[in-house]
Amino acid sequence: MFSSNVLAGILIIFFAGAIAYRSSFLHNKHLFHMSLLQIVYLIVIPGTVFLLLYTYMQQIVEQPPAPTTFISDSILVKATLLSMLLAYGGAAIHSVAKMLAESDLRWDESEVGQLNRYFHMNFSHNLILMGTFFIMSGLVLLELNHVPDFNYASWTGPILTGIGIGALAFIAMYRYTHSKDQYVGRWADLKATFLACWLALALIFQSIRHTNPSFRQYQLLLPMLLGLSTVALLNLLLVARRVKRTGSLRLKPEKGSQIST
Helix, strand or coil, X not given: CCCCHHHHHHHHHHHHHHHHCCCHHHHHCEECCEEHHXXXXXXXXXXXXXXXXXXXXXXXXXXXXXXXCCCCHHHHHHHHHHHHHHHHHHHHHHHHHHHHHCCHHHHCCCHHHHHHHHHHHHHHHHXXXXXXXXXXXXXXXXXXXXXXXXXXXXXXXXXXXXXXXXXXXXXXXXXXXXXXXXXXXXXXXXXXXXXXXXXXXXXXXXXXXXXXXXXXHCCCHHHHHHHHHHHHHHHHHHHHHHHHHHCCCCCCCCXXXXXXX
16 A cells, blocks of 8 residues: 555645745746746646656555445545546646736725736635645545555554644635735634535544444544544634624624725
8 A cells, every 4th residue: 555654745745835935036036938936836736746746546446345335435436536627727826816916906996906816816816725634534535435555553653643634724824814915814704614624524423333443453544533622622613703793693794804815
């Protein structure tokens, strides 16, 4: 089966992408009217991650089928590939809208400027994160459909990997709501993302109940479960904060909420 380092490798790629965002060289150097940073985000990172995940997915389905399954391989493979397309579509939309936002359109209050901010911020970020969470759940359920030939020697590895996944998701969502120049979005914009996280968790929990797996024998089960649970916990904390501050769950637009990162 695919090396257990594949997940750690993907995490390293994403963390490297987060660090690359701070590089002025990648921001300022252009090729074909695109900054090198957007080329990295639009081609290099998605292409590398897709190849790793697709190879891993192929090797999962080559394993002997488990006696008990929750959702068929055929549905899971198609749903996971569709989720990959969803996430990449969000990345592509974000890159194009981001490059437009680096012009005078960034602070343009016309209909065109507001539409670009919507696609740059709310729409693209939700697509990327929703697609990512559905990919995570799809791969976990696919693994549970097959007899594992893997076993973690220690709980440390999967727990640290799960913490890394949760931390990366938190950083991505935190960046959406914080920026030095106040070109930011609101946590409330990510309602669709949190809904996707809860749905992914529900599918995984239902599959666990149905198949009763050994957590140590599956490479993705515990790390993905911990990562998604971190996002779900963040959602609960945000809801509790809003209730404490306003006494209501109703989401009211805040001043400047039309401006996003």
